[in-house]
Structures are given as C-alpha cells and as structure tokens.
Amino acid sequence: MSAIVRTLLGDIDPAALGAVDYHEHLFQVTPLLRGExxxxxxxxxxxxxxxxxxxxxxxxxxxxxxxxxxxxDAVEISRRTGLRVVHATGAHHGGHYPDDHPVRALDESALAELFTREITEGFTQPAWEQPAAPVAGPAPRAGIVKTGIRFWNIGDFERRVLAAAASAHARTGVAIMVHTEHGSATLEVLALLDSLGVPADRVILAHMDRNLDSGLHRELAAAGAYLGYDGPARHQYHSDEAIIECAARVVDGHGDRLLLGGDVARRSRYAAYGGMPGLAYLAARFVPRLAERVGDAAVDRILRANPASVLAFSPRA
Structure with missing residues (x-):
C-alpha cells in the first residue's frame, strides 16, 4: 500500500500536507501548567x-x-479552517499525571492496545477524558505516538510508555515523538527504542533547540533521528538568533532531519486567548529570518519534505 499521512479528516498523500508545524496543541490541560x-x-x-x-x-x-x-473539537476546527491536523495518541512523561491518574494503572500491554486502537480504529475518548461530541463521518484516527522523558531520567512509567509506543509502531508503522527535557538523554532514548525495534528514522526528538549543541544534533541526525526545533519566541531559553545559527550548522549536511514547530502550548501565549506572540509567530517572524540565513530551499525542505517523510507510513494489516 502506498504511504499516507493520517490526519483527523482522513488519510492523505504526504505531498498534500504543505507547510507543517511539527509540534503544537489546539487543546491542553495539565497540572504542570495550571492557569495555562x-x-x-x-x-x-x-x-x-x-x-x-x-x-x-x-x-x-x-x-x-x-x-x-x-x-x-479539533476535528471541527480542521474542517472549518482548512488546517490539516495529525493528532497524537500516546502518553506524556509521568510528571503530567498524578499518582491516581487512570493512565498510570495501565500496563504495557494495555497501553500498546490503546495506542494501536487509536491509530487503526479511532480515538477511544476514555471516560476520564473530556467528553466527546459526536463526529460525523469516519472516526478520526491518530497519526503519531507521543511519549516523553524527564531531565536525564527515563523512569519506570516512561519506559512502559516507550515500550507500548514501540509496540504500536511495530503494528502500524507510525512515527514516535519523544518529548525531551532540554535535549537530555537523547542518545539513551534512541538506544532504548532501537532495542525495542524502532529505527532512529522513525523517531522525532522534540525540544532539541533547548540544548544548542550542534555537535550532538549532527550525531543524532547522522543516526537517522529527526530533530524538532520548537523554541522560537522562547527567549527565556535562547534567542531566535542562537537557534537560527545552530540550525545553520546542522543544515549543512543534515538538512533532511530538521523539523520546525512552536509548541506554544499556553493560554498566556495564544493570541486568541489574549496572549502573545501566538502560533503565527513561527511563520510570520521566525521562518523569514531562518530563510535569510540558510536559504529558501533549505527552509522549504524543513517545513515540507521532512515532516511529510517522517509522518508518512504504509498502513499494516
């Protein structure tokens, strides 16, 4: 079967994705970001x-x-705005879930079954999640698995989720996104996933630009991993200029492994919620500066070809 990208509105040709922000959140509620x-x-x-x-x-x-x-609600937003949405299944690192959260009670097998079902059959919307409104048409399905690790720490819960994600990958072919804390433990998480049968070229390492070590980035890219840069406008970590300079060093030889996003993820930073700079900052302000530094062709590859490549998969029986 030909490779597809699975969006909330159905499967599409990877070439039809267009310019992609690899990491955002239309909705999010977590105890780690109270008030946001x-x-x-x-x-x-x-x-x-x-x-x-x-x-x-x-x-x-x-x-x-x-x-x-x-x-x-994300399905309705996609329909009304034309924004194509590849939605994640999976589970974040344990810090996002209180000790009594139902997701913590699921063993590796149960998590793997849940992730796989959300990719192949449709989102399950467990009773402990936001109640779902009816969706007209085919059931929306996940197109990627989200996981997470902590700062230089892959705990028991995180290992269980990663193992379940690896199982879902084996059954479906979808890629795995790994939240990293300041780009730590990246080689370790790639080694763990490799031991579970997941090749590096099916892994996205998020937040790599919070550790502007271009040597490490080139090593990870050479191994095949995709590197998510999602720190524009997060000047409390690094300036946009510093991110652009690091990207320029990685583009030289590994431009096929970079992805761009905003991961804005906060009420106080969404324009429509009364904050700033909003999701539009990435394309309106960061991308032109990056293009000025590395060229339009490199940026086009980062926004279009690279995400299309990693998000594409051939559905398995």
Missing part, C-alpha cells in the same frame, strides 16, 4: 485561523491521553 489551560473551542479555532493565515497548512497536535485533548 487551552480549553475553549471558539478561541482555539480563532488561533487556528490566524495560524493558517500566517502560511502554515498543517500541524501535529501533540496532546496525548489524559491532558485535555478534545478530538471532536
């Missing part, structure tokens, strides 16, 4: 409209199980 909830469908839709107007055609919604994802 993204939980208003009308405001999230308005943010998506501004996002599309900035020049972005598609996004990965990286909100996994138990963190306030509202899949039916």
């Amino acid at each position: 909830e993204l939980d208003d469908p009308a405001r999230s839709r308005r943010e998506a409209e501004l996002f599309v107007a900035s020049g972005i055609d598609a996004m990965v919604d990286a909100t996994p199980l138990g963190l306030g994802r509202r899949v039916s």
Whole structure:
C-alpha cells in the first residue's frame, strides 16, 4: 500500500500536507501548567485561523491521553479552517499525571492496545477524558505516538510508555515523538527504542533547540533521528538568533532531519486567548529570518519534505 499521512479528516498523500508545524496543541490541560489551560473551542479555532493565515497548512497536535485533548473539537476546527491536523495518541512523561491518574494503572500491554486502537480504529475518548461530541463521518484516527522523558531520567512509567509506543509502531508503522527535557538523554532514548525495534528514522526528538549543541544534533541526525526545533519566541531559553545559527550548522549536511514547530502550548501565549506572540509567530517572524540565513530551499525542505517523510507510513494489516 502506498504511504499516507493520517490526519483527523482522513488519510492523505504526504505531498498534500504543505507547510507543517511539527509540534503544537489546539487543546491542553495539565497540572504542570495550571492557569495555562487551552480549553475553549471558539478561541482555539480563532488561533487556528490566524495560524493558517500566517502560511502554515498543517500541524501535529501533540496532546496525548489524559491532558485535555478534545478530538471532536479539533476535528471541527480542521474542517472549518482548512488546517490539516495529525493528532497524537500516546502518553506524556509521568510528571503530567498524578499518582491516581487512570493512565498510570495501565500496563504495557494495555497501553500498546490503546495506542494501536487509536491509530487503526479511532480515538477511544476514555471516560476520564473530556467528553466527546459526536463526529460525523469516519472516526478520526491518530497519526503519531507521543511519549516523553524527564531531565536525564527515563523512569519506570516512561519506559512502559516507550515500550507500548514501540509496540504500536511495530503494528502500524507510525512515527514516535519523544518529548525531551532540554535535549537530555537523547542518545539513551534512541538506544532504548532501537532495542525495542524502532529505527532512529522513525523517531522525532522534540525540544532539541533547548540544548544548542550542534555537535550532538549532527550525531543524532547522522543516526537517522529527526530533530524538532520548537523554541522560537522562547527567549527565556535562547534567542531566535542562537537557534537560527545552530540550525545553520546542522543544515549543512543534515538538512533532511530538521523539523520546525512552536509548541506554544499556553493560554498566556495564544493570541486568541489574549496572549502573545501566538502560533503565527513561527511563520510570520521566525521562518523569514531562518530563510535569510540558510536559504529558501533549505527552509522549504524543513517545513515540507521532512515532516511529510517522517509522518508518512504504509498502513499494516
């Protein structure tokens, strides 16, 4: 079967994705970001409209199980705005889930079955998640698995989730996104996933630009991993200029492994919720500066060819 990308509105040709922001959240609620909830469908839709107007055609919604994802609302936003949405299944690192959270009670097998079912059959919307409104048409399905690790720490829960993600990958072919803390433990997580049968070229390492070590980035890219740069406008970590300079060093030889996103993920930073700079910052302000430094062809590859490649998979029986 030909490779496809699985969006909330159905499977599409990878070439039809357009310009992709590899990491955002239309909705998110987590105890780690109290007061920053993204939980208003009308405001999230308005943010998506501004996002599309900035020049972005598609996004990965990286909100996994138990963190306030509202899949039916995301489907409606995609329909109304034209924003193509590849939505995640999976689970974040344990810090996002209290000790009594139901997702913690699931063993590796149960997690793997849940992730796989959300990819192959449709989102399950467990009772402990936001109640789902009916969705007209085919059931929306996940197109990627989201996981996470902590700062130089891959704990028991995180290992269980990674193993379940590896099983879902083996059954479906979808890629795995790994949240990293400041780009730590990246070689270790690649080694763990490799031991579980997941090749590096099916792995996205998120937040790599919070550790601007181009030597490490080139090593990870040479191994085959995709590197997610999602720190533009997060000046508390690094300036946009520093991120651009690191990207320029990695583009030279490994431009086929970079991805761009915003991971804005906070009410106080969404324009439609009354904050700034909004999702549009990436395309409107960061991308032109990056293009000036590395060239339009390199940026086009980062926004279009690279995400199309990693998000594409051939559905398995």
